[in-house]
Amino acid sequence: MTQLTGHSASLDFSQPEPVDMSSGKYVKLWQGPQHPGITGNMSLELTLDGDEIIECKTHVGYLHRAFEKLMEGRNYIQNFTVVCRIAVPEPAFNEYLYAEGLEQLSGIEAPERAQWIRTLNLEMMRLASFMMWIGGQSGAFGLYTVPNWTIAYRDYVLDLFEEMTGGRIYHMYMVPGGVRFDLPKDFDKRVKEVMDGAEKLLDQVERVMYNNVVFKARSKGLGIITPEMVDPYGIVGPNARASGIKRDLRKDEPYLVYDQLDFDIISGTGADAYERAYLRLQETRQCISLIRQCMDRMPRSGPLQAEMPNVLHWKIPPGETYVKAECTRGEYGYFMVTDGTEYIRRVFVRGPSYTHAIAVMEKLAVGTNIADIAGLMVSLHTYPPEIER
């Protein structure tokens, strides 16, 4: 049963009063964009009282490439290669949502096997992304062994992607209408191998990182997201689930073949950085299970692409849609408007980092100290490129 948070009148989310810098009591410190403790290329403008943060402002735009503008000038098939660049560590969700949106708007349906392969692809992407995140989180708290495991192991998942899609990072695999080509020979064997290894690795990671006294001490109680904050701040995904809000688009609004897969929504109640980290570890394990299910239950053969018009003159009738999927960080959405021409009228990409890295981060940072900022930032799992697009 979905829990509701509602909007409590008592919750104050007005902006803080400006700090009086002239008093000489405070120090302004920029963390980023050139800083080892920042995710990606963004910056935090911190105002400090001693080492306590009394104000945090997020500055974004260092990665702004104007995707939404560029897409308005490229035709539908050309855009399919552009979208994956919007979120670098997780391009597959962009590919899927863009393809799904176009299919909805133009009334094309991807064949069943393609849907399964897409699901497999998304779950593998989730696995790779979580692996990298685990490395990032532990690195942010000063544990440098774990990244050397997980980020290196993520590479084996990327090897699978390379075989499956022809690309390591940017797959450009889920074309509108289906997927580009079939799974390679003996792919299931290699998937099994990698998954078995990953499972073992996660157990090791749990012991070394999650049971680590340093990690526990630093992450417990850090960045608590109360359930009341969830709706006003637009918090989604693991960040919300760690606060006891059971929401998962894969379950609530099933897309692709998620309704044919067995899994439960994982949630926690700790609401702090540790809980979020632990929840993500469990979700990583869930990924492995989902990938295995996909490999087992997928139809062995079948068409991979729907019948498509000539992409050079592909016109889509006027329409508007919002498609979303559950990525590692929560709701990832594409709002798409077509106007009957060969070019899209408007795309808006809603990445979960948009709220997590700005409004939420600015709220949670206050009261923490400078040493924890990096850990807090990672614990919210943000990717700057999807904020600025």
Added chain:
Amino acid sequence: MNLKDLLSPFYVWQRAFEKPYTSMRPIEERPGSPSYRGFHINVADTCVGCGCCHTICQNDAIDMVPVEKYSGNKGDSGLRPRFDYGRCCWCALCVDMCTAGSLRLSNEYIWTSREPADFMFVAGVEEKHWQDNELGYRREKSYHLYPPRRIEMEMLSPDESIEGFDEVVKGYDVEQAKKEADRCIECGMCVATCPAHMDVPDYIKSIRDGDYDEGLRLMYRTNPFPATCGRICTRRCESVCPVGLQGDSIAIRWLKRHIVDQVDAKDYARILNDNIEENGKQVAVIGAGPGGLSAAYYLRKKGYEVSVYEAQDKAGGMLRYGVPGYRLPDSGLDKDINYIVSLGVEIRNNTRIGTDISFESLLNDYDAVFLSTGLSVPSSMRINGEDHPRVLSGLQVLADAASGRDPGIGNKVAVIGGGNVAMDASRVSRRLGADVTILYRRRISDMPADIEEIHEAQEEACTIVTQAIPVEIMDAPDEKQVIIKWGEAEMVQDPKGGRPRPVLQEDRMHEDTYDCIISAIGQGSNLDYLSKEVQEQLAIEWGRFTPGEYQHTSLEKVFVGGDVANRTADAISAIEDGHHAARGIDRFLRPEMYTELDQEIS
């Protein structure tokens, strides 16, 4: 804090005994996966330079650059893609789009340089070390960015079609035409190949947009015979259409016909809106075939007063008398001709130059004369008994059928030849109820006739006997019959590398009896209407004119075009000759209009 948490991190030591992740020599050990999207490979000999990769590339990373080696080859634009790796994103859309299937990606991925401008190369032309890489991304066979198969054209079944002279092809309906038009990739190779340079991609686009008025306007810019060409054009455009390389070429001819079918003849004037400003000069055109009428149309548009002289009783030339009604019904031809006439072109039928009116008087009366008298004399087979009364010419049979006369062919017919006239004559004979045997010197693949024509003839139960050389024609016991003696031939390779030559096998001779023999092995010109002096002044080789750049001849005021002045002998070339002669005549008669233009060009 509990002790377990404190000790747990020391678990890392366990990994000291496991296999490390590190790959020792990554560059050598890890080639890209078998479907990796690495650097481009283009098989330049297969590539036709259609430029689709350039069109689809959203990064503007691909330029089409001329490559000497490939310029001027048939069906090849002479251009090859140059990749700029300062732009490329390795999405491989170019590979998916590649019509020739020549483009693929290797699994090579390492390229470093100190100079950004280095990252540019013409794949397949400039040597690269990954050129022979077998692995890498290729398009999956089932995946297409454009529909490769043609929309099926509805046709009369062979049984229905031989019942009469109804048009065999039914034509696309709007829905089908839209779908077929959607397949076009707008490369423009058809435009370049078409003798008349019709704006094919543009009028196909007008079908997609449903704007038939625009389509008609575009066609009339270069061709005043769209209804005719939409049915019987030899369509060199389709033979170079790159979509045909890995699928079926676009049905350009049927789409052209579709536009004409959709526009009512009485709307032509409104749509085309040919405003004519009279310029007071007169031009005579000899021969109301496609060449002559095309010249007449474009001259009339420029304001000339045009008279067309025609020996037959109706205009159209070979289109009317040489093409049977099941391919080109009179209604189609008349639609084109009527519009030309409606602009004020005067056609004088039943007027033969040389007998009814002399060529010299035309030269005196008009400011310019355009000759396009075509090829009307059947070529000789050069065998004994050729003048037998039961030997008919293919052209004559076709003309009789077109005029509704009975050519008197009987019930068992042999047709000699492998060109379109032979096929037409055979199929006409089938429709007149005869059993038809086609005798051809070479193989089916050598036949000059359209492959579709050949297939349709076969479907209509015409027997084709190949490698059969006629030797002699003899009287039969029954005087309504004739005996043909023919021998089997072997194809012998030409040591000089030309096309194989059939050699008669003296020991394998056959004699067959037929009701008549139709000879259709080619035609020649009849230039008797020109006096000896005039013929001498006009450069004539092998019965054909060799005109200059603007279809002009060495005799002032005389321009020539059509079958009698080109080597291709098809309608579309004649139409272009007429159009071009109109330009030439205009330049000749009104040079003042062009002086500025010429200066610009020079």
Added chain:
Amino acid sequence: MLKITGADDIPEQEDVLANDGLSEEDRKLFSNARPKKYEPYPIKAIEDFANWARANSLWILGFGTGCCSIELRPLMTSRFDISRFGVAGRPTPRQSSVFVIGGYVSVKTLKRIIRSYEQMQGPKFVVALGSCPANGGMYFDSYNTINRLDLYIPVDMYINGCMPRPEALLHGIMELQNDIKAGSCDGANRYVENFDWYKANQKKIIKNWNMPDYNW
């Protein structure tokens, strides 16, 4: 080779920089000295030894400027383990000798890149990844990303690919090492020699220039 146009037209160089982006007060805080060219050791053997040492301790600045930076993480962790080649990541420009530009560069980032680059100690090298710094790449028509990086800072090595794989990066870094050993990596000196040209280019697109002309 990049053609340095307009280098001749620049008037006689003044000894100090104007720092006109700064307020009167700030000007007192920042140096207005011009950058100095690196002069090799007079004895070739010493210079060669220095180059060998430099090539084998390349420290990369930890600044992920674009998407290609994501491949730096696998490169630096155990699978590709670039520390084997004497390469390590450093958090601050003062300790770094290699600046890896990870793909496209937005105008806003370019300003930070310039600051970071100028703060780096010589000898310093720039490696540019992917298509975007070479000729605009995928974002060639974007209003917020530059098309050619070498108009703004000198680049010593381009590694091609979108994005280049860790192996390609490895290869590129080894090539860079070879170049350094041969003493042919002169990007920093190019920057000094054509300083005014680079500055003019930078200032043309960075609208609010509120930093010293040379961030040292």
Added chain:
Amino acid sequence: MGNLTSALLERLERDFDITDITERHERLTTFKVTRDHAETLIRELRDREKYTHLNFITCIDYIEDGVFSLVYMLQNYVTHTMLGVHVDIDRDKAEMTSIHTLWAQAWTYQRELREMYGINFPGSPRLHEDFMLEGWDDMPPMRRDFDTAAYSTEHFGHVDRESEEPRQYMKVQFYPNRGGDEE
């Protein structure tokens, strides 16, 4: 589920004169509301109808009609449906009531819209600070009439490369004498 939404839509139609109700897919319905009613309507959807989650605020530039169509996407986590509230505002006097008091994240979207489209949201915090761009002095770049390719060429330069069209190049190859004449 569908009934729930349709009853709601009927009520909104009555109370707020909403128009252009379109079902986009089974979970998403969009409609249009006037600028004056928008804030009240959104507040009511949030407080009474459990549309508690603001997915995003964005804008579509209908330059041909001279309007910006703002889109507020609201999510109901009980019925798992979404409502897309469109509000058309005048393109020349682009101004809209701020909803930063309704959602703690709303001001970020409004800041982006101010920068990318030049829409003013009076009272919205930090509205005029640079968001993604820095020192931008041209037209707000997401407007339809802003030409990004031209801007890029002008400011960032481009490498001169030449490309031939098969159509023209091939024509000259095959018919060298006839390439020049058009009419």
